[in-house]
Amino acid sequence: MSLLKLDQATIKFGGLVAVNSVSFELEKGDLFGLIGPNGAGKTTCFNIITGVYAPTSGKINFDGRDITGTPSNRIAQQGICRTFQNIRLFHSLSSLENVVVGGFLRHKTVLGSALCYLPSAIKETDELKTKALELLELVDLADVANTRSRDLPYGKQRRLEIARALATQPKLLLLDEPAAGMNPQEKMELLQMVKKIRDVLGVTVLLIEHDMKFVMNLCERILVLDHGEEIAQGPPAEIRSNPKVIAAYLGEAV
């Protein structure tokens, strides 16, 4: 059974059909790429999967459950978490605190114990911090654990977003242009990191990326969107030679 299934998902903003009857399935353990020209509807796809918007029509199934129209926070609890194209960190919090917020959704203590500073709340906070530090080590940010996230360079902010999303213990991780603004060296490291997230942590990954070399090297299957519609789906080799994709997006270069 597939982990995520979009069935003719459609969303309209006024007259604009941003995502038009898009269907695809992700198997557990997939490394799936979503590409297409600017304004194709890629981020909007993420937004309907994560409940930022409810689709105008169509169904979304996750892990055997219909999650169409479920609010964002509940979807995160069910195991989908994401990063944002335009980085959305909690700017005045430290790196570590950002990741702790990610881990908070599985908290067990009640608010009252935090207000009274009871041992249960302190212990839980300590545990969350320990776990957060492990994740920071995974994305190679342990040295800036106490730095305010606003003060981090761009590439590190992107990695911090990944750590924060991983802290929610997702089954499915959505990455929206994770390599944007990174230099070739950082991109190489990111590629290894995403592989590790899938291979070691067993998290299924769906990612949007404009860097074709990155996507083709990393993803095992790719879906191409144009004007909200699917124009191709398949393994990288097939996508690279698909005439429709070349015309709409890749051009002659790749």
Add this chain to the structure above:
Amino acid sequence: MTQFNFGKWFGTRAISILVALIFCFLLDKFMQGADKSYGRFLMSLAGIYVTLAVSLNLINGITGQFSIGHAAFYQIGAYTGAVLAANKFSALAASKPLLWLLLSALFGAIAAGLAGLVVGIPSLRLKGDYLAVVTLGIGEIVTIIAKNQKSLGEAYGLSTAKIESIFLISLLAITCIAVCRNLLKSAHGLAFLAVREDEVASAAMGVNLTRIKVTAFVIGSAFAGAAGALYAHTKAFVSPPDFSMDVSFLILTMVVLGGTGSITGTTIAAVVLFLIPEKMRDLPYVQMGTPLGVAIGIIVAVVLLRKIQESFHGAGSVRLARNIGSVGSGAVVAFIMAKLLVMVPAFQGQINGALFRMPVLAITLVVLMLLRPQGIFGHHEFSWSWVQKLLGKKAPETEVAV
């Protein structure tokens, strides 16, 4: 990360609570006596304003929800306490005043908390700044109800049992500060801050926005209600003007001035902003030239300070010296201008110094927004390692700063 140690936790908790109780008790004892009644009144109100400002800071500063009608919940608490003490509980209020005062604060908190729940749920579910509009309206509605309800004394007001207790007032303020501080030390508190920082990202991380916002709003309102009940008995009288829009704005100013989100800053700002206008009531008559000269001095100081902020990038000590120099120049200019201006016949007229109470608030706010828009403390909090740093000692390796 240090391992949690129950013994140490219990020890520090017990000592802090004991110290707080003793402090409140001694403060209360120290302020006894008929000759200190005005000082007692000032201190009571300062404590009440600290509670009000710190509780609003939980809503506005920590959770980032813009509430501008905090006085409404203060008023609900005050009238609840006053009405109950005047009717149902008059016997208890007379026989065991302190016990009643405690209960009264509790009833005030419950009433205001419930009101906060009723107001908060519908307005905080929506995206956008509906809360500001709604709280503005609620402030007016509560006042109008009080003004027109016979059982609430209408426009004249309501008298109730006089029970003064610096002990309970300071204890309430300390509790309010402690609760907020505890919250910020836990992962729960980080979720509140996350909502302030970015709602979309918080929701994507599984944070239930409505729940966090409503919780903050209800807790903040409940503390305001408790403060209201204590106020009612301190003054033995409640009337609508005590809870007007001005009061809401004064509390809001305290939060903004102290540094939105900073409990330390809010506490200090609350005391200062309450005491300045209060103390200025006693100002003597002065000649028109004096305040004018002072105003010119302030402008000179602010202009110089801003220049340094904008264009000076040198060492910290030089910067400090220049800042002190700017303030000094401002003071000298103020002094000279005041002396000169009073020689001009047009500026020799007498004016009541107390009239400057409100303008001073406005000027403080403008100056602060020019020089330090993030508030005196910004997002920072008081901590011992910070004091050590200030004293030039090397701070111990802190665990993750919260």
